[in-house]
Amino acid sequence: MKNILEFLEQSSQKYFTKIAFSDDKNEITYGQCVENAQRIGTNLSSLQIRRQPIAVMMDKNVESLTAFFGVVYSGNFYVVIDIHMPDDRIQSIFETLHPIALITEKQYEHKAQNLHPQVFIYENMIPTEINHQKLNEIRNQMIDTDPLYALFTSGSTGVPKGAVVSHRNVMNYASWFKETFDIHEDTQFGSQTPFYFSMSVSDVFSTIMAGASLHILPKKLFSFPVKLIEYMNEKQVNTIYWVPSALGIIANMKVLDYIKLNDVQKVLFAGEVMPTKHLNYWKKHLPHALYANLFGPTETTDICTYYIVDREFEDDEVLPIGKACQNCDVFLLDEKNQEVIDDREGELCVRGSFLALGYYNNPEKTQEVFVQNPLNQAYPEIIYRTGDLVKYNERGELIYITRKDFQIKHMGYRIELGEIEAAVYALSKIQSCAVIYDEKEDKIILIYSGKITDQEIMEGISHKLPQYMYPNKMIQLKVMPLNQNGKIDRKWLKNHYHEEEK
Amino acid sequence: MNELLDILKDLKPGVDFENEKNLIDDRILDSLDVMNLTVELNDEFDIEITPLDILPENFQSIETIYQLITRLQEDN
Secondary structure, eight states, X not given: OOOHHHHHHHHHHHSTTSEEEEOSSOEEEHHHHHHHHHHHHHHHGGGOOOSOEEEEEOOSSHHHHHHHHHHHHTTOEEEEOXXXXXXXXXXXXXXXXXXXXXXXXXXXXXXXXXXXXXXXXXXXXXXXOOOHHHHHHHHHHOOTTSEEEEEEEEOTTSOEEEEEEEHHHHHHHHHHHHHHTTOOTTOEEEEOSOTTSTHHHHHXXXXXXXXXXXXXOOGGGGGSHHHHHHHHHHTTOOEEEEOHHHHHHHHHTTGGGTSXXXXXXXXXXXXXXXXXXHHHHHHHHSTTSEEEEEEOOGGGTTOSEEEEOOSOOOTTSOOOOBEEOTTEEEEEEOTTSOBOOSSSOEEEEEEETTSOOEETTOHHHHHHHEEEOTTOOSSOOEEEEEEEXXXXXXXXXXXXXXXXGGOEEETTEEEOHHHHHHHHHTSTXXXXXXXXXXXXXXXXXXXXXXXXXHHHHHHXXXXXXXXXXXXXXEEEOSSOOBOTTSSBOHHHHHHHHHHHHO | OHHHHHHHHHHSTTOOTTTOSOTTTTTSSOHHHXXXXXXXHHHXXXXXXXXXXXXXXXXXXXXXXXXXXXXXXXXX
């Protein structure tokens, strides 16, 4: 196999009339999906261009998935653009990306035309007659290291970077995901994460590899969790791969005390630290499900290490990020680029075929983090430096510490903000929390939600943290803000805090 | 009702809460607003809104929210 479309076509031959994808308005079978994607691919082939980016700006629905595959049929690669992203930011992505076309739905035609001279409307492409000969010609020229998609993340400097991921990356990665979590034809995914977020790559591509079904969960239902559970029960969702904050909504509102989640057997999570307290709530209500903590950046397709929960954890214990995925290797480097093999902390580095090709049109950023393996001088071997500090515990499992650039120096001490968060999360009345650092004032700021007083928090953490790690300021919010991916919105918290201070 | 109106105006200034009938469907209140409001109402009216009552239809207008509060107070 050299092309992701082969998996889609294989599943279509085997499960022609089976539902591949569904959302709250539509569903599409494998057969229809291939057919519509080929129509789109034929239509786009009129551009006569290969291996170029085509932006897709659509709602999270079955049509957008079909459009992604359509772009691949045309010999190009897709870039998902969030329809709710401000035009300025889309423009700034386009300045790096120079997409040759922009695909959208009829309802967003106007917005799209303001952004790009070459707009394709999904609805207008569907009646295109398939040109099999043309599509075969295109396919014959494609190889497995060709880009499949580019995924833009916000760089720390504010300039978006697009990680380019190849067919081969996704085939290797998704095979691991499928094998490890036993994704098969009866798997019914409940998809939470947006398609412009790397976690969705796992759901979508393991689905088409296994001939499974993926059900897009309507975002608005996460505010009305009982409706969400009803929806999942109706779709017989048995596997979820969500951000911890989404799992936390269910735990904080004690939703499973009121309504039963019927079919879920696998609960996978990634994207931010999973508060153990929330995991324990899920385990109490779904004791027989499999739970796994996955870890990795967009630059390793989605994940590089994982931990399948195999023992009990107290509310104040931290979940490991485990060990490297199959056919993926991780190791730790210290500040002198020496390998760490004892229990010291080091930067997590990754090698192997999950590694993205680099950042699109950005050689400087690419060379900063996709570097020659400093432990190998004998032949060219690129590794990815994650910028994450980790260490091994006494069981030989990897433990996440913090982002390299999140580690702070406060009153002369080196402090991991995540450690403070873990201590606060363990307090039973806390629902959610985040710790930020005000560099200018050298202050640790705790932002939290939950029915608890500042005094109770201080008393609770005083048994766990040394004094120099105490927050200097505490801000209570009724509810923690979440970003588009569903994670705690730290950027918003930080900006908002700074504005308040002014 | 006036107390509720004040809470809503604090939560989302500039919205005509007296006349809006589709706060959820028209996306005037987003998910964060609904959760914020729930916490606030629990505190101010000494009630406990459980997930079973966190339904779109209960938050569509000031009247439906008021009905929810009254019902939960009577249950107490």
